[in-house]
Amino acid sequence: MAESNTHDLAMRMAELARSLALPRDLDSILSGVTATAKDLIPGVDxxxxxxxxxxxxxxxxAQVTDLPHQLDELQMKFREGPCVQAALDDVxxxxxxxxxxxxxxxxxxxxxxxxxxxxxxFKLYTADRTAGALNLFGFQPRTWDSDAETIGAVLAAHAAAALLAHREGDQLRSALSTRDRIGQAKGIIMERYKVDDVQAFEMMRRLSQDSNKKLTEIxxxxxxTRG
Structure with a gap:
């Protein structure tokens, strides 16, 4: 890679890294990753x-065009292809x-x-319930060189960081919501049945076991039924 190209790549990577620290939505970050891939890697259409x-x-x-979605649909239909393989198996x-x-x-x-x-x-990550891949496509046959693989790997790391941060944020919000609901329900039971917080929680726990429902559902x- 020529010195000027190396400098340009370093600047673009730094710009992308800074964008991850800004309060942007996930779609904007991922769209930035795919647009940068198309811009920086020769042969990506x-x-x-x-x-x-x-x-x-x-x-x-984060599609640059509708074509990646069409290709994804075909891969999931056939249960084969590079994107699925990268998401689930190879790096x-x-x-x-x-x-x-x-x-x-x-x-x-x-x-x-x-x-x-x-x-x-490029594999993004593999989590308990989800796997992901950054996928680049060309309209011409292309011998992808080491520069293309290096840039793609860096961009995939940025996308993975954004996705995992978003996932952790969702989990935190869900945990806080669950805690608040259980606390509110416990307060209602304490007021209604004149019991303390330990007894109220035990009542909900028993109902959860007897009905085979999650504590949050109870x-x-x-x-x-408060009203």
Whole structure:
């Protein structure tokens, strides 16, 4: 990589890193990642991020065009392809020419039909319920070099950090909401039955066991019947 290109890449990476620290929504951050990939990596004509749930559901996000979503749908239909493989198994999956690709007998011909001849996919992370991949596609056969893989790996790390931070934020908000509901329900029971907080919680716990429902469901039922 030439010195000027190296300097440009370093500046763009620093700019992207700063953007992660700003109070931006997740979609904006991920869209910035895919747009930067298309801008910085020669041969990338489309880019997107695939999230795969353990139940087989999937979500295409941060697409530069609608093409990545079409390709994601085909991969989930055929249960094969570089994006799925990167999300669930390998760290980097590359195809220089789909016309010579033998790993995915159904997906490769479908890519060619859509005009896609090359791809480069990077694992973002694998969590308990979700896996993800950053996926780059080219309309021409492309021998992806080490620079392309390096830039893609850095961008994938940025996307993974944003996704995991968002996930942890959702978990924290859910935990706080659960705590508040249980506390509110406990207060209602204490007032209604003239018991202390320990007894109120024990009443909800027993109801949870007897009805085979989560404690949060019991708490919500208590709140709903307050009137």
């Amino acid at each position: 489309a880019a997107g991020i695939l999230l795969v749930g353990r139940g087989g559901d999937f979500e295409s996000v 980097v999956v590359r195809t220089d020419d789909f016309r010579e690709e033998t790993r995915w007998p159904q997906y490769a011909p479908a890519c060619i039909e859509l005009g896609v001849l090359s791809s480069l996919s 708490a919500q039922q208590v709140i709903d």
